[in-house]
Amino acid sequence: MEEFIKPQNLSLSPQQLSVLMPYLVVMTGGLITLLLGVFRKAVNMTVPVAAFSVLTMVLAAYSLFLVWGEPTVSLFNDMMVVDNFSNLFNLIFIVATGLVIVGSNQYLVREGIEHFEYYSLMLFSCLGMMFMASAKDLIVLFIALEIMSIAVYVLVGFKRADTRSNEAALKYFILGGLASAILLYGVALLYGATGSMNIQALAAAVQAGAASNLLFVLGAALVTGGLLFKVATVPFHMWMPDVYQGAPTTVTAFMTTGLKAAAFAAFVRFFMNLGYGADLSSTLYSGLYKVLWVSAIATMLIGNIIALTQKNIKRMLAYSSIAHTGYLIVAILCGGRSEYGYSSVLVYMAGYVVMNIGAFAVVAMLSEKNDRHTNIEDYAGLGFKKPLTGLAMTIFMFSMAGVPPTVGFAGKYLIFLSAVQAGEVLLAVLSVLCSAISAYYYLRVIVFMYMKDPVPGRAMNHTLAPAFVIGISAVITMQLGLFPSVLIEAAKKAAMMF
Amino acid sequence: MAATDVFFYIFSAIGLLFALKVVMGKNPISSAFSLVLVFFCMAANFVLLEAHFIAAMQILVYAGALMVLFVFVIMLLNADVKSLDVGKKPLHYALGGAVCLALMALVVYALVNGTSFSEKAGLSAEKIDSIGGNAQVVSLMMFSDYILPFELASILLLVGIVGSVALAKRRTE
Structure with missing residues (x-):
């Protein structure tokens, strides 16, 4: 009996506590926002709650800064790990959540949905993402994924009076639930085949030849399928455009960045630990390789081609998000066999998060009640009416298209380079071609902004907080584009752990 | 064939039959009650696997709490067969x-x-008995090895509660 009582699992050393601080800060912040919201009977607490959530994010970033670069710490019976990889991803989540929260309030007020639960759910979702990036055990991974997803299911349906928002929430909830079930079934099969859910133990089992065990293969396939759904690769992408269009714009920004980054974080950790890419000889790896290869190409092609025909900018950005997922899958596919390793995933993800939040902040700021004026034509003349916003939007669009000197270019360059180094010339050529296709629909927005006359009577109101988010995003996009070495070094360090 | 095998086939057959009825049935209430029977049959199978604790939980949580909610929701929605x-x-x-x-x-x-991996290292049936049964082992594991998922699950439940209240609450505007 004694061997089951493990006090070391229940106590934390000072070092463990310090690396756990960012998580504790975000969790406590989420709890306190709930308590603060209760006072709303006396005064409207939404603005104070929003301010407090921003403060939480700043504190979380600060506590993350304190443990930045510390050696790897494993916690709670090796269920989670805090290392450079999880730290970099946590920074991405915190920045993404913080920027989205700053830009949210004006949008929420306009849509008449300014309720304090919005901010609590954002914080809890962020917490789920952080645990996803540091999970070393599949059961922790699953619960973290559910924390993140359930909060977002609710956020998607936050516009209760809007049928499109309801439809989006229901679609996302049912399909997401199915994907979770598939993932969980895969985890159960992996446990049945190896007797462990720890990623490292699974890697050891693969070394010992578990890959020839059909139970293990099926389990791995189901887990991969579940994760591919969460990152929305083709053919699991059907839900995405409707959900992205129907959700409140700020939530869409959160979903395209935070959720995607978290799913990719879990994906990359899973693959890196399993030693994917180092040796493609076994059946498991060659099977995974084929699946990812096909899905990367299909995702890039379908995402980009359908995006060409979109008139609504939210929908266009949704399809472009699918296309970007395709590039990221290429990065995962080739990462293990190239000079920069998986760091290209991190660089691309960080850049994508910043430019995407900026673009969605522009969309959220310029739309009007009930998401009117979110068509691309509505951006006609923006470049002359509001030169600074026009400039920022131009930067975001150039960055998404991968034009230098933006961070989008740095990320794409690394991915294409790693594809060539891994000997995947066909994949590299196809992704460059897809990238060229994408230039058409990104530049179309710029054409409307600078070469068409503004629609008379279109207000294009500006407000301080979203403008601040747009400004910050634009500056970071340019900064990381001009001097990408800081990001690349951090990403290299993060991806070297494995 | 051992006696446990016979029971396994009996319970599985009943469970499968009622599972089919859950999806094929026209009346939501009868589907819900068929689901209760499916849960009971699964609990019986867990007993055959000597997982008494899980069997009890299966009945308490699934057949008990969860199904009561199901039936309540069906009755509150008052959905007739036509609308389905x-x-x-x-x-x-x-x-x-x-x-x-x-x-x-x-x-x-x-x-x-x-x-399949037969048993978790060091946790044979005799060992579990010597410690004091399933419930004891589960609780010991939950509060030592699996403390992180356990705590995270409480956050997950909180998020679920907050989320459903946020969606369902009547706003006074």
Whole structure:
């Protein structure tokens, strides 16, 4: 009996506590926002709650800064790990959540949905993402994924009076639930085949030849399928455009960045630990390789081609998000066999998060009640009416298209380079071609902004907080584009752990 | 055939029959009650596996709490059979059925041909008995090895509660 009582699992050393601080800060912040919201009977607490959530994010970033670069710490019976990889991803989540929260309030007020639960759910979702990036055990991974997803299911349906928002929430909830079930079934099969859910133990089992065990293969396939759904690769992408269009714009920004980054974080950790890419000889790896290869190409092609025909900018950005997922899958596919390793995933993800939040902040700021004026034509003349916003939007669009000197270019360059180094010339050529296709629909927005006359009577109101988010995003996009070495070094360090 | 095998087949057959009734049934209430029986049969199978604790939880949580909620929601919605009728879509049925059957064949093939790990290292049935039974082992594990998922699950439940209240609350504007 004694061997089951493990006090070391229940106590934390000072070092463990310090690396756990960012998580504790975000969790406590989420709890306190709930308590603060209760006072709303006396005064409207939404603005104070929003301010407090921003403060939480700043504190979380600060506590993350304190443990930045510390050696790897494993916690709670090796269920989670805090290392450079999880730290970099946590920074991405915190920045993404913080920027989205700053830009949210004006949008929420306009849509008449300014309720304090919005901010609590954002914080809890962020917490789920952080645990996803540091999970070393599949059961922790699953619960973290559910924390993140359930909060977002609710956020998607936050516009209760809007049928499109309801439809989006229901679609996302049912399909997401199915994907979770598939993932969980895969985890159960992996446990049945190896007797462990720890990623490292699974890697050891693969070394010992578990890959020839059909139970293990099926389990791995189901887990991969579940994760591919969460990152929305083709053919699991059907839900995405409707959900992205129907959700409140700020939530869409959160979903395209935070959720995607978290799913990719879990994906990359899973693959890196399993030693994917180092040796493609076994059946498991060659099977995974084929699946990812096909899905990367299909995702890039379908995402980009359908995006060409979109008139609504939210929908266009949704399809472009699918296309970007395709590039990221290429990065995962080739990462293990190239000079920069998986760091290209991190660089691309960080850049994508910043430019995407900026673009969605522009969309959220310029739309009007009930998401009117979110068509691309509505951006006609923006470049002359509001030169600074026009400039920022131009930067975001150039960055998404991968034009230098933006961070989008740095990320794409690394991915294409790693594809060539891994000997995947066909994949590299196809992704460059897809990238060229994408230039058409990104530049179309710029054409409307600078070469068409503004629609008379279109207000294009500006407000301080979203403008601040747009400004910050634009500056970071340019900064990381001009001097990408800081990001690349951090990403290299993060991806070297494995 | 040992006695446990006989019981396994009996309970599994009943469970499968009622599982079919859950999806094929026209009346939501009868579907819900069929689901209760499915849970009971699964609990019986857990007993046969000497997982008494899980069997008890299965009945308490699933057949008890969860199903009461199901039935309440069905009754509150007061959904009649007509409103559930989405029309006959033979192509959808055929495609869905084919995919389900293919998936089932895949799983069965893997289960038959794969080798499963017999027991977690050091946790044989005798060992569990010597410690004091399933419930004891589960609680010890939950509060030592699996403390992180346990705590995270409480956050997950909180998020679920906050989320459902946020969606369902009557706003006073």
